[in-house]
Amino acid sequence: MSHVRKSIRDNIKTTLTGLATTRSNVFQSRVYPMHGSKLPGILLYNRSEETAYETVSTPRTQIRRCEYQVEIYVKGVANYDDTLDQICLEIEEALYTDLTRGGNAKDTRITSFDADFDGGGDQPVAVCTLTVEVTYQVRENNPDISI
Numbered sequence: 001m002s003h004v005r006k007s008i009r010d011n012i013k014t015t016l017t018g019l020a021t022t023r024s025n026v027f028q029s030r031v032y033p034m035h036g037s038k039l040p041g042i043l044l045y046n047r048s049e050e051t052a053y054e055t056v057s058t059p060r061t062q063i064r065r066c067e068y069q070v071e072i073y074v075k076g077v078a079n080y081d082d083t084l085d086q087i088c089l090e091i092e093e094a095l096y097t098d099l100t101r102g103g104n105a106k107d108t109r110i111t112s113f114d115a116d117f118d119g120g121g122d123q124p125v126a127v128c129t130l131t132v133e134v135t136y137q138v139r140e141n142n143p144d145i146s147i
Contacts, residue, residue, distance in 0.1 A: 001144035004104050005046060005066055008134050011101040012068060013044055019090040021083070022072070034073040039125075040087060043071040047131070059141040067111075070130040080126035084115060091130060104146045105136040 002010075009028060017026045025041030034041050047067040054061040070091060074083045092110060099108045115128040137147050 003143050004136050004138055004146045005049065005064075005143075007104050007146075008066065008101045008136065009044065009046060009068060011098075011104065012070075012095070012132065012134075015094050015098070016042055016044065016070070016091060019087070019094060021087050021090060030069070030071075034125075035075075039073055039075040040083065041073050042087075042091075043069070043073070045069055053140075054137070059139045061137060061147065062140055063106075063135065063137050065133055065135050068132040068134065070132055072128050072130070074126045075123050076126075077123060080117065080124070081115075084126055084128045088113065088128065088130065095132065101134060101136075105134045107135045109133045 013026055013028055017024055022040050022042050025038050026044060027041065028044050030043060030045040032043055034043065047069045049064055049066040052063045054063055072084060072087050074080055095108055095110065101108060110130050111133045112131040113128060115126065118125045138145065139147060
């Protein structure tokens with residue numbers, strides 16, 4: 001079996017694949033080169049995770065809050081903000097249709113938005129990042145099964 005964190009990441013990738021603007025350009029990597037036919041596109045990866053213990057007897061129950069980064073890349077000469085906002089709209093609508101990430105999570109929240117622009121290269125690239133916080137629960141000795 002896979003770690004619940006991976007199962008949730010896979011669910012987010014499936015959820016974001018096929019959006020109107022980015023289509024199938026969704027990649028689970030923070031180092032995947034984003035250029036040409038891959039744009040507009042999305043990179044998805046884990047950023048961090050916090051663990052809190054809910055019980056004292058072993059095996060203890062853990063509540064985990066994992067941050068997933070959803071980076072959106074757009075290339076062009078105009079209307080960056082409009083395109084980024086459109087993609088964010090599509091992502092938010094898709095993510096909020098199933099807060100349980102296929103039954104693996106207790107909650108899903110978008111907690112931040114950040115945008116940046118790079119004027120280098122043949123065409124400028126706009127990048128924005130959504131931080132998606134997913135809360136899930138496991139037993140400390142069995143992180144591949146959500147409870």
